[in-house]
Amino acid sequence: MARIRLIPLSIAALALISLSSGLSAHAQFAGSQGTQVHDATALKPPAGARVAIVEFEDMECPDCARANPLLREAAEQYKIPWVRHDFPLSFHPWSFQAAVNARWFDLKSKKIGDDYRDAVFASQSSLTSLNDLRSFSEKFAKDHGIALPFAVDPTGKLTAEVKADYALGQRVGIEHTPTIWVVTNHTNGAPPFVEVVDRTKLYQLIDAALAETRASK
Incomplete structure (x- = not known):
C-alpha cells in the first residue's frame, strides 16, 4: 500500500472541501480503518448502473498491481463498471507519465487504455525509469498496431485530466x-x-450491494 507523503504533486495546494453533515455518516460507514470521506461526489456508479467498483490508483504502486487482477476479475464476473481514477504519488518517478500514456491509449479505445493499465501493472517490477516506461509503451503500441508519438500530450490536455483526477x-x-x-x-x-x-471480502461486498439495490427497486 502506497501512502501519501506530506508534499504531494504541485496541485496539493488545492484545499480539501470541508466535511458536510450530510456526508459524515458515509465517512463513519467506512469504518475506523477506512478513508474518512470528505466529498462523496465521485463515489457513485456511472449512469444506468446499480453497482460499480471505484478505485483510485497509482500505476507504480506495488499494492495497486496486486489488487489489479482481482478488480478486473470481479468487474468481469459481475458485469459491473470498474471506474479507475488516477492518483499518481509524487515519490513515484514514472507513475504520472504512465497515467498520461493510459489516457492517450484511451483515445484509441477505452479497452486499449485499460489493457495498457493492466499491462503496466503486470510488468511493473521491470519498469524502473521513465526510459523503461517509454520502451514498454512503444512496444505495447506496436503490438496493438499503433504508433506512439514522441510527444504523447503536446497540448497538455491529458496532463490536466490526470491532475484533475488527483x-x-x-x-x-x-x-x-x-x-x-x-x-x-x-x-x-x-x-x-x-x-x-x-x-x-470484495465479492461479499458486491453481493450485498447487488442484493440491496434489487430489494430497493
Missing part, C-alpha cells in the same frame, strides 16, 4: 493507493458506498 482524490480524502469502494445508486437507507478495506 485533485478529485484529494477532495474525497484519499490517503493511500489503492483505495477501493463498492458503490451503489442507493438514495435511501444504507449508505451508498463502502470501502474495500479487506480485499478478501
Whole structure:
C-alpha cells in the first residue's frame, strides 16, 4: 500500500472541501480503518448502473498491481463498471507519465487504455525509469498496431485530466493507493458506498450491494 507523503504533486495546494453533515455518516460507514470521506461526489456508479467498483490508483504502486487482477476479475464476473481514477504519488518517478500514456491509449479505445493499465501493472517490477516506461509503451503500441508519438500530450490536455483526477482524490480524502469502494445508486437507507478495506471480502461486498439495490427497486 502506497501512502501519501506530506508534499504531494504541485496541485496539493488545492484545499480539501470541508466535511458536510450530510456526508459524515458515509465517512463513519467506512469504518475506523477506512478513508474518512470528505466529498462523496465521485463515489457513485456511472449512469444506468446499480453497482460499480471505484478505485483510485497509482500505476507504480506495488499494492495497486496486486489488487489489479482481482478488480478486473470481479468487474468481469459481475458485469459491473470498474471506474479507475488516477492518483499518481509524487515519490513515484514514472507513475504520472504512465497515467498520461493510459489516457492517450484511451483515445484509441477505452479497452486499449485499460489493457495498457493492466499491462503496466503486470510488468511493473521491470519498469524502473521513465526510459523503461517509454520502451514498454512503444512496444505495447506496436503490438496493438499503433504508433506512439514522441510527444504523447503536446497540448497538455491529458496532463490536466490526470491532475484533475488527483485533485478529485484529494477532495474525497484519499490517503493511500489503492483505495477501493463498492458503490451503489442507493438514495435511501444504507449508505451508498463502502470501502474495500479487506480485499478478501470484495465479492461479499458486491453481493450485498447487488442484493440491496434489487430489494430497493
